[in-house]
Amino acid sequence: NAGVTQTPKFQVLKTGQSMTLQCAQDMNHNSMYWYRQDPGMGLRLIYYSASEGTTDKGEVPNGYNVSRLNKREFSLRLESAAPSQTSVYFCASSEEWGSPLHFGNGTRLTVT
Amino acid sequence: GENVEQHPSTLSVQEGDSAVIKCTYSDSASNYFPWYKQELGKRPQLIIDIRSNVGEKKDQRIAVTLNKTAKHFSLHITETQPEDSAVYFCAASTGTASKLTFGTGTRLQVTL
Numbered sequence A: 001n002a003g004v005t006q007t008p009k010f011q012v013l014k015t016g017q018s019m020t021l022q023c024a025q026d027m028n029h030n031s032m033y034w035y036r037q038d039p040g041m042g043l044r045l046i047y048y049s050a051s052e053g054t055t056d057k058g059e060v061p062n063g064y065n066v067s068r069l070n071k072r073e074f075s076l077r078l079e080s081a082a083p084s085q086t087s088v089y090f091c092a093s094s095e096e097w098g099s100p101l102h103f104g105n106g107t108r109l110t111v112t
Numbered sequence B: 001g002e003n004v005e006q007h008p009s010t011l012s013v014q015e016g017d018s019a020v021i022k023c024t025y026s027d028s029a030s031n032y033f034p035w036y037k038q039e040l041g042k043r044p045q046l047i048i049d050i051r052s053n054v055g056e057k058k059d060q061r062i063a064v065t066l067n068k069t070a071k072h073f074s075l076h077i078t079e080t081q082p083e084d085s086a087v088y089f090c091a092a093s094t095g096t097a098s099k100l101t102f103g104t105g106t107r108l109q110v111t112l
Helices: none
Strands: A004-007 A010-013 A019-025 A031-037 A043-049 A064-068 A074-078 A087-094 A107-111 B004-007 B010-014 B019-025 B032-038 B045-051 B056-059 B062-067 B072-077 B086-092 B106-111
Touching: A004 A087, A010 A019, A019 A031, A019 A087, A031 A064, A031 A074, A043 A064, A043 A074, A074 A087, B004 B086, B010 B019, B019 B086, B019 B106, B032 B062, B045 B056, B045 B062, B072 B086
Parallel strands: A010 A107, B010 B106
Antiparallel strands: A004 A019, A019 A074, A031 A043, A031 A087, A064 A074, A087 A107, B004 B019, B019 B072, B032 B045, B032 B086, B056 B062, B062 B072, B086 B106
């Protein structure tokens, strides 16, 4: 039982490049989330999917897009990376919207 | 929206002493208050949570107290050990209707 799996673990991009962060969970959870973590700012919600087939903006959605591919998978896409998007990105899931979160191991992204 | 403030930002205690981390929230409708522990380079993990229908919850050496009137909740760790060293995040939400809002974190250092 792997829980929440994120790929890649590390990524370096140049400004303007695009990439997709992948996330999959095997706990049959309904809700999935993408957070970013920056020093001194805690965890900020980028996008979430309360249930399969729905996605909504969180606190800091600008510059990102998401896809809830199926119940297991929720991807985050950066279309044109900017240095301000240098951060650690965490995917999380929960049984339902508002239930305790289970986090993946994170992706450390650097944009130069 | 909800605003969660967390204090202190750093806390150093000697092994065996107690540690207390405090959080205040702004939305009186909030009714779910989890605490997450994040070890260096690892993912956040839920350590304890409390709902608004109780004032205190304990799990071995950790406890959380909630004062709904004052809109604050606290994490108490007794008999601290070196493995308690980590960053701790509080969070608040109105349950299934709302996202979790995180505090900015407290770096706890337990010294020998």
